Amino acid sequence: xxxxxxxxxxxxxxxxxxxxxxxxxxxxxxxxxxxxxxxxxxxxxxxxxxxxxxxxxxxxxxxxxxxxxxxxxxxxxxxxxxxxxxxxxxxxxxxxxxxxxxxxxxxxxxxxxxxxxxxxxxxxxxxxxxxxxxxxxxxxxxxxxxxxxxxxxxxxxxxxxxxxxxxxxxxxxxxxxxxxxxxxxxxxxxxxxxxxxxxxxxxxxxxxxxxxxxxxxxxxxxxxxxxxxxxxxxxxxxxxxxxxxxxxxxxxxxxxxxxxxxxxxxxxxxxxxxxxxxxxxxxxxxxxxxxxxxxxxxxxxxxxxxxxxxxxxxxxxxxxxxxxxxxxxxxxxxxxxxxxxxxxxxxxxxxxxxxxxxxxxxxxxxxxxxxxxxxxxxxxxxxxxxxxxxxxxxxxxxxxxxxxxxxx
Amino acid sequence: xxxxxxxxxxxxxxxxxxxxxxxxxxxxxxxxxxxxxxxxxxxxxxxxxxxxxxxxxxxxxxxxxxxxxxxxxxxxxxxxxxxxxxxxxxxxxxxxxxxxxxxxxxxxxxxxxxxxxxxxxxxxxxxxxxxxxxxxxxxxxxxxxxxxxxxxxxxxxxxxxxxxxxxxxxxxxxxxxxxxxxxxxxxxxxxxxxxxxxxxxxxxxxxxxxxxxxxxxxxxxxxxxxxxxxxxxxxxxxxxxxxxxxxxxxxxxxxxxxxxxxxxxxxxxxxxxxxxxxxxxxxxxxxxxxxxxxxxxxxxxxxxxxxxxxxxxxxxxxxxxxxxxxxxxxxxxxxxxxxxxxxxxxxxxxxxxxxxxxxxxxxxxxxxxxxxxxxxxxxxxxxxxxxxxxxxxxxxxxxxxxxxxxxx
Numbered sequence: 001x002x003x004x005x006x007x008x009x010x011x012x013x014x015x016x017x018x019x020x021x022x023x024x025x026x027x028x029x030x031x032x033x034x035x036x037x038x039x040x041x042x043x044x045x046x047x048x049x050x051x052x053x054x055x056x057x058x059x060x061x062x063x064x065x066x067x068x069x070x071x072x073x074x075x076x077x078x079x080x081x082x083x084x085x086x087x088x089x090x091x092x093x094x095x096x097x098x099x100x101x102x103x104x105x106x107x108x109x110x111x112x113x114x115x116x117x118x119x120x121x122x123x124x125x126x127x128x129x130x131x132x133x134x135x136x137x138x139x140x141x142x143x144x145x146x147x148x149x150x151x152x153x154x155x156x157x158x159x160x161x162x163x164x165x166x167x168x169x170x171x172x173x174x175x176x177x178x179x180x181x182x183x184x185x186x187x188x189x190x191x192x193x194x195x196x197x198x199x200x201x202x203x204x205x206x207x208x209x210x211x212x213x214x215x216x217x218x219x220x221x222x223x224x225x226x227x228x229x230x231x232x233x234x235x236x237x238x239x240x241x242x243x244x245x246x247x248x249x250x251x252x253x254x255x256x257x258x259x260x261x262x263x264x265x266x267x268x269x270x271x272x273x274x275x276x277x278x279x280x281x282x283x284x285x286x287x288x289x290x291x292x293x294x295x296x297x298x299x300x301x302x303x304x305x306x307x308x309x310x311x312x313x314x315x316x317x318x319x320x321x322x323x324x325x326x327x328x329x330x331x332x333x334x335x336x337x338x339x340x341x342x343x344x345x346x347x348x349x350x351x352x353x354x355x356x357x358x359x360x361x362x363x364x365x366x367x368x369x370x371x372x373x374x375x376x377x378x379x380x381x382x383x384x385x386x387x388x389x390x391x392x393x394x395x396x397x398x399x400x401x402x403x404x405x406x407x408x
Numbered sequence: 409x410x411x412x413x414x415x416x417x418x419x420x421x422x423x424x425x426x427x428x429x430x431x432x433x434x435x436x437x438x439x440x441x442x443x444x445x446x447x448x449x450x451x452x453x454x455x456x457x458x459x460x461x462x463x464x465x466x467x468x469x470x471x472x473x474x475x476x477x478x479x480x481x482x483x484x485x486x487x488x489x490x491x492x493x494x495x496x497x498x499x500x501x502x503x504x505x506x507x508x509x510x511x512x513x514x515x516x517x518x519x520x521x522x523x524x525x526x527x528x529x530x531x532x533x534x535x536x537x538x539x540x541x542x543x544x545x546x547x548x549x550x551x552x553x554x555x556x557x558x559x560x561x562x563x564x565x566x567x568x569x570x571x572x573x574x575x576x577x578x579x580x581x582x583x584x585x586x587x588x589x590x591x592x593x594x595x596x597x598x599x600x601x602x603x604x605x606x607x608x609x610x611x612x613x614x615x616x617x618x619x620x621x622x623x624x625x626x627x628x629x630x631x632x633x634x635x636x637x638x639x640x641x642x643x644x645x646x647x648x649x650x651x652x653x654x655x656x657x658x659x660x661x662x663x664x665x666x667x668x669x670x671x672x673x674x675x676x677x678x679x680x681x682x683x684x685x686x687x688x689x690x691x692x693x694x695x696x697x698x699x700x701x702x703x704x705x706x707x708x709x710x711x712x713x714x715x716x717x718x719x720x721x722x723x724x725x726x727x728x729x730x731x732x733x734x735x736x737x738x739x740x741x742x743x744x745x746x747x748x749x750x751x752x753x754x755x756x757x758x759x760x761x762x763x764x765x766x767x768x769x770x771x772x773x774x775x776x777x778x779x780x781x782x783x784x785x786x787x788x789x790x791x792x793x794x795x796x797x798x799x800x801x802x803x804x805x806x807x808x809x810x811x812x813x814x815x816x
Contacts, residue, residue: 018539035620035759038478052550055608057746059749062753064753069632100680101679101680101681101684102680103679103680104676104677104678104679104680104681105626105676105680105683107626108624108626108672108676109622109625109626109627109691110609110622110623110624110625110744111622112622112626113619113622139592158751159748172609173581173608173609173620174608174609177608177609177624177744177746177757180755181624181672181676181755181757184673184755185673188673189679192753192754193749193753193754193755194749194753195748195749196746196748196755197748198606198746198748199579200463200582200585201518201580201581201585202584205740211521214517214518214519214520214521214582215518215519216516216518216585217518218513218515218516218517218518218520218590219517224742255511255702263598264516264589267779268512268513268589268593269515269596270512271509271510271511271512271719272509272510272511272512272513273509273510276509283513283517284520336518336585338465338585338604338606339606339747339748340567340604340605340606340747341467341601341602341603341604343566343803345470345600345601345602346600346601347588347589347592347601347604349585349589387651405586
């Protein structure tokens, strides 16, 4: 069912990435099974171009200490814990088993016996971290400019923003939840959980070796997403190079999150024809309208026998397409969510959108501004949460820690 | 890490259950992989003794029509959809692909291309369905007596109760969510979603062939749970036999749900010693205190060198043990949940408890009453939602439907 275009076949083989390539711009290899670990150390953080795992636990923290040294201590402790957790170990050297019974365990225990499950932990720093508390104002990257207000958005402040975020992706939700919970435990007294979000069923592929998954509108999502095999595009459009006067961000990237509630009950009563015209692809195969296969090139000039464009002037795929935005790409790795029901007889469900890019001002913002203004899909969706984070470069083994280049 | 006692080894082999055994009291065999389907038709509904799958989407509906005939129509439509969905098919014969493009699709599409993933759908009828709307008052089973108020519970009415529930269990959350969403879609105008709950990381084994999983307190949970291999206990304590004047329930059972919020941040700051004494088992292995292995028999008389019981007088495992409740057992198949955060810097997490039994008045109620009164664990948990449902017998192939014995 999930066809892969010929161009996507077997570009990346299975098997763990060799340690020697960690600091190159090589593609991240797939773990050979969903139990295996991904390397924690590297030039870039894992969890960005890493082939998207199936489950997400995302958390945004507020920093509650006002002492810079305590924040740095925390980042060092978190880094040590993340290096262990991502390799399938317990969070601390004194785990739930053995050690001093009079002390609270250094690991909460619910992942004991579970494998690494492809866990990645990816940290980001929100604009609010660059206020006057920690002396970081001068280091705020210009690319970390506050997002504009988009037409129609209905953001809930309590589940938006945050000083620090951590994205945990894994093939087992228990492993992702365990990791976030232990970071929160370690952070006690220095950070508190501002909001958190569980997700399932990755809605984007980040590698051509992955089949394209479906979002809760039932459509394949992310067919033309930036993928780890797109070396030139990743260099130009994903990784920061200190290009905005923020040398500390070289090798990092910028993350935008949007929690997009879908009015799925309304969508489900919309005809197949209308659904496909709104999206610009057919629902079954995922092919651009007028084409046959998912990875066929979109032809925005093609017209049907009625003389109208096969892909409508306001179809979602047209409005968002890089060719209409100066070739601006995003690397997306969003997840479906269902947060129970909304008290009005409807499921509280939708897409937790996550996108990585070199500069949101040139990538996410113009694309989303166009969509927010005229996309017919807006009748069926509502943006309720927003996040923006500077994602620092990866960590090297031995004394390095998350965000060191920012603080030193 | 997850050791299985010798008694539990290889009692049930892999491989699909033979059709000829569907109406026997045979154990339900394991699907041979996590992609395979379980049979939908049978004497009992699937999803009860079926080896617990890893993911849950549970929904409670309010019936919004007051016409009995419309309710029966819906149950018939749901049964047809469930028979398809559990076998990995789309919800309706006109799926998202092909058919009339002017109509809304008979399937929402997000599970296209995904396998059955062990999906089971299990329906139950709440006490409120037996009011005067549908002429069912005289058929209300005496075992479906309203639960008493338990000390300390803080139930939220909006996420408790419901006329009808459906438990969807699968190895893939997208498949479970897809099933519930399509049942809600089919029910439009006749039912509306009252509440729904996602869960992950089953917290009980329902077969001796499964390793015991861990709850979010980090302890193995359900070691001594009723399991599908316990034929005598299942007959006596799980399946209803029309023993309470409700012949229509023969082959059915009764379900209790409790959403139990855990104060995990407080728990995480409790010493290992105290955690183990509260539970009565060691955290690493799951062995009863004073014993070595998970499945060792609990010895409530054993005393330590200080003359005090190895398993404290108020340890959770002692308070809940069948030997102190007239040998009352439960078949539990609960799930962990994380519903984001609570706005107070804490994860909103815990256990969605599901238990099946022949008569809650003799099983869940006395056990929970004792726990609610004196279990030291109450300092760390809070019951916020409650559900009680009569789970009708299974459906036979050909003209039968969910709840037919109740309505005919």
